[in-house]
Amino acid sequence: MSRKTRPEVVVRMATPEDAAVCGRICFEAFSAINAAHGFPCDFPGPEHTGGLLSMMFASPDFYCVVAEVDGRIVGSNCLDERSAVRGVGPITIDPGAQNLGVGHKLMQAVMDRANERGAPGVRLVQAAFHNRSLSLYTSLGFDIREPLSCMQGQTVERSIPGCEVRPAKHADADACNALSWRVHGFDRGVDLAQAIEQGTARVVERGGRITGYTTHLAFFGHSTAETNVDLQALLASAESFAGPGILVPSRNSVLLRWCLANGLRVVQPMTLMSAGLYSDPSGAWLPSVLF
Ligand SMILES: CC(C)(COP(=O)(O)OP(=O)(O)OC[C@H]1O[C@@H](n2cnc3c(N)ncnc32)[C@H](O)[C@@H]1OP(=O)(O)O)[C@@H](O)C(=O)NCCC(=O)NCCS
Numbered sequence: 001m002s003r004k005t006r007p008e009v010v011v012r013m014a015t016p017e018d019a020a021v022c023g024r025i026c027f028e029a030f031s032a033i034n035a036a037h038g039f040p041c042d043f044p045g046p047e048h049t050g051g052l053l054s055m056m057f058a059s060p061d062f063y064c065v066v067a068e069v070d071g072r073i074v075g076s077n078c079l080d081e082r083s084a085v086r087g088v089g090p091i092t093i094d095p096g097a098q099n100l101g102v103g104h105k106l107m108q109a110v111m112d113r114a115n116e117r118g119a120p121g122v123r124l125v126q127a128a129f130h131n132r133s134l135s136l137y138t139s140l141g142f143d144i145r146e147p148l149s150c151m152q153g154q155t156v157e158r159s160i161p162g163c164e165v166r167p168a169k170h171a172d173a174d175a176c177n178a179l180s181w182r183v184h185g186f187d188r189g190v191d192l193a194q195a196i197e198q199g200t201a202r203v204v205e206r207g208g209r210i211t212g213y214t215t216h217l218a219f220f221g222h223s224t225a226e227t228n229v230d231l232q233a234l235l236a237s238a239e240s241f242a243g244p245g246i247l248v249p250s251r252n253s254v255l256l257r258w259c260l261a262n263g264l265r266v267v268q269p270m271t272l273m274s275a276g277l278y279s280d281p282s283g284a285w286l287p288s289v290l291f
Pocket of ligand 1: 029030033091092093094097098099100101102103104105125126127130131132133135136139
């Protein structure tokens with residue numbers, strides 16, 4: 001379809017009242033694209049995506065926008081503003097309104113916001129099999145940084161000698177944030193504090209020091225560690241990984257091979273992309289689906 005036939009799109013800030021409609025669109029958009037490629041949907045149902053977006057639309061930590069055509073909502077997008085580096089997603093457009101320039105406008109809206117607020121960089125995780133999102137993000141200036149393998153299961157090894165994993169406490173935050181600075185060059189302290197509050201965060205100690213942490217061993221959690229051994233200890237401590245799975249950087253062959261030897265299965269390939277500041281992490285890490 002040519003640009004001339006594209007609809008007039010109005011982008012506005014999302015409100016919690018928009019969450020049910022956007023949750024349905026989000027579920028239908030992911031179901032359709034994943035099913036078309038033979039992959040399971042990332043979410044169990046529209047109530048789940050509605051609940052997720054309801055939380056994000058109501059939170060001051062996220063900048064969320066919806067797109068309307070003729071007064072009808074056709075899509076939404078969110079920007080995680082909890083750290084200096086921002087994370088985009090989930091972005092979804094009604095399957096009946098895709099490929100008409102709506103996604104472009106919703107991406108531009110959150111990138112403009114990040115620029116206005118002086119964010120040094122913006123990141124996202126893209127479904128590697130999806131030609132359209134790859135093309136859109138690349139055209140908007142995002143670079144591919146890491147191929148990722150979304151993995152699910154329970155590791156055969158249930159602990160790693162010399163490593164002790166325990167729930168994270170607020171008193172651990174400084175050590176975890178310092179570790180994030182060493183590995184990534186910024187911290188994700190707000191994210192971590194919320195995860196400690198929710199009881200999903202864990203730390204690993206080796207030689208009497210904190211050598212790694214996770215906000216949640218899940219699709220929406222990130223993990224940062226000094227070495228692969230520390231990450232392996234965190235992974236081995238999990239009964240299960242919430243949502244579709246954890247995101248393992250596929251170029252970390254040692255870790256990926258360890259995951260495979262431990263019985264984890266690859267669910268789908270994904271790609272970490274970034275615009276603006278990016279430095280290669282110096283340590284071991286798992287991104288969340290936001291980044
Ligand atoms: C991905 C998604 C958000 C994009 O939104 P959209 O409104 O469909 O996309 P747009 O029309 O704004 O932009 C798509 C661009 O990719 C281009 N494109 C699409 N398929 C392409 C291909 N195979 N090769 C090259 N370019 C392609 C289009 O031409 C368009 O570029 P243009 O604006 O310069 O013409 C939407 O399709 C969607 O919701 N998909 C399902 C859920 C999803 O995958 N979300 C993203 C998770 S990472």
